[in-house]
Amino acid sequence: MTPRRWAVSLRWIAGKLGAAIGVVWLVGTLVFFALRATGDPLEAILGGPGSQAGEEAVQAAIDRYALDEPLVVQYLLQLRDIATLQFGDSYSRRLPVMDLLAAHLPSTLLLAVLALALAWALTVAGALVQAVARGRLGALVRAGLRSVEVVASVAPQFWFGAVLIMVFASSLGWLPATSASSDPASLVLPVVTLAVPIAGFLSQVSHDALDDADAAPFATTARARGAGEMRVLLRHTLRHASLPAISLSGWAFGSLLSGAVVVEVLFARPGLGRLLQEAALARDVPVVIGAVVIVALLYVAVVIATDALELLVDPRLRRRPQSLRAPDVAVGA
Structure with a gap:
């Protein structure tokens, strides 16, 4: 393969990787803010409306998911998790998300x-x-x-x-x-x-x-x-x-x-x-x-x-x- 073909191939691969990153970022952003707009995530974490969770459980959930941080900080933390494919645990099933997906x-x-x-x-x-x-x-x-x-x-x-x-x-x-x-x-x-x-x-x-x-x-x-x-x-x-x-x-x-x-x-x-x-x-x-x-x-x-x-x-x-x-x-x- 000639140097010119190598350059074209590398540009093609870089373009595809850039597109992949852009798609994942856009999807993650839309889903994050759409779900945040539907209600308080703390309620979902603790089992939905009417949950009888105590103060210790509430505080533990806030600390675990950084819910006391500004929304922008929570968003950046979510992007970090997406980049590393570390999605944490399911709110409802209490199992690692990657295990559920697998x-x-x-x-x-x-x-x-x-x-x-x-x-x-x-x-x-x-x-x-x-x-x-x-x-x-x-x-x-x-x-x-x-x-x-x-x-x-x-x-x-x-x-x-x-x-x-x-x-x-x-x-x-x-x-x-x-x-x-x-x-x-x-x-x-x-x-x-x-x-x-x-x-x-x-x-x-x-x-x-x-x-x-x-x-x-x-x-x-x-x-x-x-x-x-x-x-x-x-x-x-x-x-x-x-x-x-x-x-x-x-x-x-x-x-x-x-x-x-x-x-x-x-x-x-x-x-x-x-x-x-x-x-x-x-x-x-x-x-x-x-x-x-x-x-x-x-x-x-x-x-x-x-x-x-x-x-x-x-x-x-x-x-x-x-x-x-x-x-x-x-x-x-």
Whole structure:
């Protein structure tokens, strides 16, 4: 690697790290002041309204969480804790926040990863159908696909999940309505609930890009050489069509993590989303801040990974040392 490429790579890494720090700082700041605005944290620490805590317990809580300090000092102390990932103990559960996060995070990550994989599978399947659909019947199929994509992308997750429960759990009895057990079947409905709206959005983006690539000179040249439609799709146009969807996969993963709050509550599934919802209702500041910061870090990590994946999929980004980003033009054969 040339010195110039090293410099570009270092600037890219520094930019991503700076963005990560900025996101974590902004998230931590917003959550801190939002929770402080909802009421006195001392009340939440001592067990809520009507607590019969004695003076010694009250003073111990004030000293432990520096509640007698000015709000700015409390904020700076919180930033220090965020920087070191030391979130303290949960107000309500009296357990270290990091232990709670470590216990609940794997379940949510499994749900989000499976949902993203299913969303991509549905997106690719839709692209294959679009590619082989020709003639008048093909036009009807493509129009139907577009309609399904639009409906799927705007369907509220809580409504869609409730419909799946009524149909496949209550009426047909094929799948469990809750996801609290270790049975793999209990993952099906939550994963589908999360995946379908994301698949609808990714499919709309990739199908528009697929239409552009299908009319590009490199696709026309491949057909002139005798390549069939499926070969053109798999070797040429699909790579181009996947670029916008890949760049949006980081956003999609963040959306899946936020959607996990609704889905985990709806399906009674233990996870980070449900933990966050319960902590927010209890004004459990350390847990809320810890969960939100961890989600923000995961989101930034996935965005960086998708940027790196774009470099692998699109060779133009590797051939241009002046920038690791290239204009959105067709990818050749």
